[in-house]
Amino acid sequence: MSMMDSQQDITIRPATSADCDEILRLIIELAVYEKLEDQVKMTADVLRKDCFGDKPLFYCIVAEPSQKDSSQLVGYALYFSIYSTWEGASLYLEDIYVTPAYRTRGIGKQLLKHVTQAALDMGCSRLQLSVLGWNKSAKDFYTRYGYVDLTEKEDWHVMRMQRKAMEEYVKNV
Amino acid sequence: MSMMDSQQDITIRPATSADCDEILRLIIELAVYEKLEDQVKMTADVLRKDCFGDKPLFYCIVAEPSQKDSSQLVGYALYFSIYSTWEGASLYLEDIYVTPAYRTRGIGKQLLKHVTQAALDMGCSRLQLSVLGWNKSAKDFYTRYGYVDLTEKEDWHVMRMQRKAMEEYVKNV
Numbered sequence: 001m002s003m004m005d006s007q008q009d010i011t012i013r014p015a016t017s018a019d020c021d022e023i024l025r026l027i028i029e030l031a032v033y034e035k036l037e038d039q040v041k042m043t044a045d046v047l048r049k050d051c052f053g054d055k056p057l058f059y060c061i062v063a064e065p066s067q068k069d070s071s072q073l074v075g076y077a078l079y080f081s082i083y084s085t086w087e088g089a090s091l092y093l094e095d096i097y098v099t100p101a102y103r104t105r106g107i108g109k110q111l112l113k114h115v116t117q118a119a120l121d122m123g124c125s126r127l128q129l130s131v132l133g134w135n136k137s138a139k140d141f142y143t144r145y146g147y148v149d150l151t152e153k154e155d156w157h158v159m160r161m162q163r164k165a166m167e168e169y170v171k172n173v
Numbered sequence: 174m175s176m177m178d179s180q181q182d183i184t185i186r187p188a189t190s191a192d193c194d195e196i197l198r199l200i201i202e203l204a205v206y207e208k209l210e211d212q213v214k215m216t217a218d219v220l221r222k223d224c225f226g227d228k229p230l231f232y233c234i235v236a237e238p239s240q241k242d243s244s245q246l247v248g249y250a251l252y253f254s255i256y257s258t259w260e261g262a263s264l265y266l267e268d269i270y271v272t273p274a275y276r277t278r279g280i281g282k283q284l285l286k287h288v289t290q291a292a293l294d295m296g297c298s299r300l301q302l303s304v305l306g307w308n309k310s311a312k313d314f315y316t317r318y319g320y321v322d323l324t325e326k327e328d329w330h331v332m333r334m335q336r337k338a339m340e341e342y343v344k345n346v
Contacts (some may be wrong), residue, residue: 029260036315036327040259041298050261058256084232085200085268086213088223095258113346117341125214125336133328141234145346146338150331154209155306157324163298165319166289172319173286 009067010102012110015060015076017052020044022073023060030097034132047129061114063098063107074102077111079118087125093117094129130158178325182240183275185283188226188233188249193217195246196233203270207305234287236271247275250284252291260298264291267302281314303331 015023021044029038034168044098050057054147063075075098093115119127131146132140151157161169188196194217204210223230236248248271255265266288271280292300302320304311312322323329335341 020275031259036259040263042259046261047258050256057262058255064279078256078258080256081230081253082255082265083223083267084253085206085220085251086209086215088215088219089230092255094256096301107279109346113343116334117343120336120339124339127334127339129332130329131332133330139332140332143335145334145342146333147332150333152330156303156331157306157312157322158329159302159304159312159320160314160323161289161300161315161318161320163293166293166297166300168317170286170290170293 009065010063010074010105010107010110011064011066012061012107012114015051015062017048019060019062019073020047020051022071023047023062023076023078026073026076026097026099027095029099030095034135058094059118063102063111073145074099075107075111077115079115081124082128083123084126089122089124089129090126091122091124092128096129112145136168177209182235182238182282183247183278183280184239185194185234185236185280185287188235189225190221192233192246193220195225195244196220196235196249199246199249199270200268202272203268204300207308231267232291234284237282237296242297244289247272248280248284252288252290254297255301257299262295262297263299263301264288264297265301269302285318 024042024044024047027042028037028040031040042151044155056077058080060076060078064073077096078114079091082090084090095133096111116127131142132146143149197215197217197220200215201210201213204213224233231250231251231253235246237246250269251268252264252266254306255263257263269281269284289300302316316322
C-alpha cells in the first residue's frame with residue numbers, strides 16, 4: 001500500500017466541542033510517553049471551555065479515520081499565537097501527537113503541514129515548539145525540516161513559576 | 174534614600190499607543206545586552222498595530238519617572254496568554270527590562286509583580302519565560318522567587334522554524 005493510499009483513510013479537520021473527551025485521552029497518551037503524566041491536571045470540560053467558550057485560548061485540529069467505524073481520534077495538534085518583540089506575530093505548537101498504531105503513515109507530517117500553513121496564513125515569522133532532549137526521533141524530525149534548537153544554539157532555558165509561587169511573590173514583593 | 178522613597182519616583186502603568194517608539198528603543202537596548210540585536214526586525218508601527226489594533230497580540234506595561242521632566246521610559250514588561258494541555262491557561266513573559274541607570278531600585282521587581290498579579294487575575298496556572306543560560310544574574314533572580322529551570326530539570330529544548338523553512342515545508346510535504 002502506498003503512502004497515498006494509506007493517507008486516504010485519514011481526515012484532518014478542526015476540532016469540535018464534541019471531540020474534547022477524545023483529545024484529552026490523546027493528551028494523556030502523549031504525557032505518558034513523555035514520562036510526565038503526573039503533571040496532567042486537565043479535564044475535557046476545561047478543554048471545551050478554553051477552546052470553544054467566549055474567549056478561545058488555543059486552536060486544535062484532529063486526525064480521524066475517514067470510515068467512521070469508530071469514534072476514536074488517532075492524532076491531534078494544538079497551537080496558539082505568541083509574540084516576538086524582535087520579529088512580531090508567531091505561532092507556538094504546544095502538542096502534536098499520533099497514536100502508535102497509526103504512525104509511519106505521514107499523519108504527523110500532515111498535521112504539521114496544517115499548523116505550518118495556519119502560521120503562514122496568520123503572517124507569522126516563527127513557528128516554535130518545545131521538545132524533550134532525550135526524544136531524539138522527535139528532535140531529528142524537526143531538525144530535518146529546518147527547525148533550529150535554540151537551547152543548543154543560543155543557550156535559551158525555559159523557566160516556569162507555578163501558581164503557589166506566584167501567590168507568594170505578589171504577597172512578599 | 175530608602176527603597177520606598179526611590180520607588181515613589183517611578184510610575185508603572187499600561188502602555189499606550191504613544192509609547193511604542195520608546196518601547197522599541199528599550200527592546201533594542203535589551204537585545205544589545207543579550208548580544209542578539211541582529212535579530213531585531215521590529216518597528217514602532219508594527220508594535221502599535223499588534224498591541225493597539227483590532228486584534229491585540231500582547232499586553233505591555235511601562236515604567237516612567239513620575240516627574241515628567243523627560244518623555245523617556247525606563248523599563249517595560251511585555252507578556253501574552255499561552256496554554257498548557259496539562260494545566261490550562263498560562264502567561265508568558267516575553268520581555269522584562271529596566272535601563273541600567275535605573276537598576277537596583279526595585280523597578281524590575283515591581284514590573285514582575287504587575288505581570289504576576291495579571292497572571293493570577295486571569296486564572297493562570299503558570300507564568301513562563303526564557304532566559305539565556307549565561308545570564309546568571311537573571312537566572313538567580315528568577316530562581317530566588319520560585320521559578321524552576323525546566324531545561325535543566327526536565328531537558329526541555331526550544332525549537333524554532335523561521336518563515337522561509339515554513340514555506341518550504343508546506344510546499345514539499
